[in-house]
Amino acid sequence: MKTIEIKGASRTEFGKKGTNAVRRAGNVPCVIYGGGDTVHFAVPATEFKQLIYTPHSYIIEFDIDGKKEKAVMREVQFHPVSGDVLHVDFFRVDEKKPVAVDLPVVLTGNSEGVKQGGKLALSKRKLRVSALVKDLPDTVEVDVTELGLGKSIFVGDLNIPGLEILTPATTAICAVRMTRAARGAQAAAAAAK
Numbered sequence: 001m002k003t004i005e006i007k008g009a010s011r012t013e014f015g016k017k018g019t020n021a022v023r024r025a026g027n028v029p030c031v032i033y034g035g036g037d038t039v040h041f042a043v044p045a046t047e048f049k050q051l052i053y054t055p056h057s058y059i060i061e062f063d064i065d066g067k068k069e070k071a072v073m074r075e076v077q078f079h080p081v082s083g084d085v086l087h088v089d090f091f092r093v094d095e096k097k098p099v100a101v102d103l104p105v106v107l108t109g110n111s112e113g114v115k116q117g118g119k120l121a122l123s124k125r126k127l128r129v130s131a132l133v134k135d136l137p138d139t140v141e142v143d144v145t146e147l148g149l150g151k152s153i154f155v156g157d158l159n160i161p162g163l164e165i166l167t168p169a170t171t172a173i174c175a176v177r178m179t180r181a182a183r184g185a186q187a188a189a190a191a192a193k
Contacts, residue, residue, distance in 0.1 A: 001101075001136035004051060004058045008041040010065050019087075028085050032062070032071050034092040039064060048085050052076055055104045055125070059093060059133060070133075072101050093133055100166060101136065102126040105173060109145035113176030117185055118149045124173045127155065128166040135162040147176050 011022065011029065022029050027042040041064045051058060051073065062069040071090035079086055093099050104126050114120050127140050140160065142153060156169030178186075 001133065002056060002058050002138055003061055005061045005063065006043055006047050006051070008043040008062055008064045011040045011042050014040065023086070028088060030088045030090060032069055032090045032092055035094050035097075036092060039069065041065075043088075045085060048088065052085065056138070057101050057103050057126075059136075060090065062090075072099055095133055098130045098132055098164070099136070100128060100130045102128050103137065103140045106139040106141050107144050107174060108141050109143045111144040111147040111176055113147055113149035113151060116149045117179055118176040119179050120144065120147075120174060121177050122174045124155075124167070124171055127173070129160075130164040130166055131162055137163075142173055144174060144176075147174070149176055150178055151176055 008030065009027075011018065013021065019029050022042045025042075026045055028045050028048060030041050030043055032039040032041070041062075051060065058073075060071050060073065062071060070093040072093055073088065074091045075089040076085060077087040078084065091099070105122065105124060107120070107122060111118070111120055129136075129140065140158070140163075142158065144153065147153060152172045152175035154169065155165055155167045155171045155173060158165060158173075
């Protein structure tokens with residue numbers, strides 16, 4: 001899985017006053033929890049552009065005042081009006097324990113249904129999976145080659161070794177939808193018989 005490095009500075013003042021001071025300085029208050037002491041720190045707001053506004057998922061390697069931490073992003077709070085990042089929660093990663101992350105879905109292959117005039121629609125962009133850090137891929141690849149017209153692929157249809165998929169099995173990932181042209185061609189073929 002891809003990693004990204006971010007430098008931060010530990011925080012000593014908490015509460016509304018301390019948090020507002022951090023934000024005025026152009027930083028975002030953050031916290032790392034799980035598997036040890038909770039660490040409160042601040043990171044420049046510009047560091048989050050490459051982490052939040054991307055379809056990819058990352059393992060983040062933090063350097064907080066010289067102390068190294070590895071974590072995954074758990075929750076981001078945005079300002080309701082401006083859309084600025086207000087606070088970010090991270091969960092500490094242990095190399096020996098499975099970690100749950102959202103991985104982007106990538107469709108591969110040329111669907112049979114699309115060849116017949118259908119339209120491929122992706123309905124689930126990310127899947128929640130659990131695995132050891134060393135076994136986590138960058139993406140979840142879904143082969144749509146055999147997907148016919150009017151058919152769907154569900155999470156329960158996937159079998160990826162080394163990954164436990166936490167997204168419910170009944171969740172549709174993608175489907176080939178009927179288009180007007182495909183319906184017309186089907187009707188013409190039925191009338192010709």
